[in-house]
Ligand SMILES: [Zn+2]
C-alpha cells in the first residue's frame with residue numbers, strides 16, 4: 001500500500017498517486033496560475049496608446065471607459081501568458097460561462113477566463129480588480145482538472161508615449177514643401193492639397209505613428225508641412241505628384257549632433273513641384289500650335305487643339321520635348337454674323353468690330369457667341385459662350 005507523502009492518505013482513498021502525491025496534494029503542490037496580485041500598466045494621456053508586447057499601439061476605442069478596460073485587459077493577458085506554470089504548453093481565453101462547462105482537457109492545456117469584480121476608473125490610476133480562473137491538466141493521471149481562482153488588481157496609470165513626447169515638444173524630422181512651377185499655388189490647389197495631405201496622413205498614421213503633421217505653414221509661394229517622419233513626407237509627396245503631376249526632389253540640411261551617439265543629425269526637405277499648367281490655361285508647342293489645357297494629372301496633359309478642337313493626351317516627357325508652355329494671349333467674345341463655305345465673319349461683342357476667319361473644321365452657326373483667344377495676331381475659337 002502506498003500513501004501520499006504530504007498528507008498520508010492511502011492511494012486507495014486519494015489516488016492514483018502522482019509523483020508520490022494524492023490527487024488533492026498534487027494539484028496543491030503544482031499550481032498552474034502563478035500570476036501576482038498586482039499588474040501595473042500605463043496609457044498615453046495624449047493619444048490613448050499603450051504598450052503591447054513592448055510596442056506602443058493605438059487603441060481600438062477612444063471612449064475613456066472602454067479604453068481603460070482595453071489597456072487593463074491587455075496588461076492582464078500579457079501577465080497571464082508569462083506566468084503560467086511551465087507544465088502549461090497551450091492556453092485559451094474563454095468566457096467564465098464557457099470555463100464553467102469544461103470538464104476535461106488534454107495534458108498541457110489550460111483554459112482561462114477573467115472578469116472584473118470591482119473597478120474605480122473615475123481618476124488615475126484607474127483600478128480594476130479581476131477574478132481570474134483557470135482550469136488545466138498537467139498530468140494524465142489527474143482525476144480532476146486544476147481549478148484555480150485568483151484576484152488580480154490592475155493599475156492603469158497615465159504617461160506620455162515617446163511619440164507624443166516628441167510631438168508635444170515640437171519635433172519634426174522632415175519638411176514637405178509643396179510648390180508650383182513658376183507661379184504661386186492657387187487657392188483651390190491649396191485647399192485640394194490640404195485635403196489630400198490630411199487623408200493621406202490618416203492612412204499613414206495607422207502604420208507609422210511618427211507620420212504626424214507637426215505644423216502647416218502657409219507661404220506666399222506654397223505650403224510647408226512639418227512632418228514627424230521622412231517616410232511620411234515622401235509618401236505624401238508621391239500622392240501629390242500622382243494627383244497633380246510634377247517632380248519630387250530632396251535636400252538634406254545638417255541640424256546638429258546627436259548628444260548620445262554624436263552622430264550628425266540631418267533634416268530632410270522633400271519638395272514636390274506641381275506643373276505650371278492648370279486646366280483652362282492657353283499653351284503653345286514648339287511648332288506654334290495653340291491649345292487649351294483640358295486636364296492635368298500625374299501622367300501628363302490633355303490639350304484641346306484650338307485649330308480643330310481635337311483633344312490629345314501628352315505624357316510629361318512628350319510635353320517637355322514639344323516645349324509646351326503657356327503663351328501670352330488675350331480673350332474676347334464674338335458673335336458669328338455670317339458663315340460661307342470658306343470663311344466665318346464675327347463681330348466683337350465689346351467693340352462691335354467685325355473680322356473674318358477661315359472656317360474652322362467644326363460646326364459654327366450664325367448668331368452663336370464664342371469665346372475667342374488672341375495669340376499675337378491670330379484668333380482662335382475657344383468654345384461656345
Ligand atoms: Zn495528499
Ligand SMILES: [Zn+2]
Nearest residue numbers: 044047161164
Ligand atoms: Zn501618445
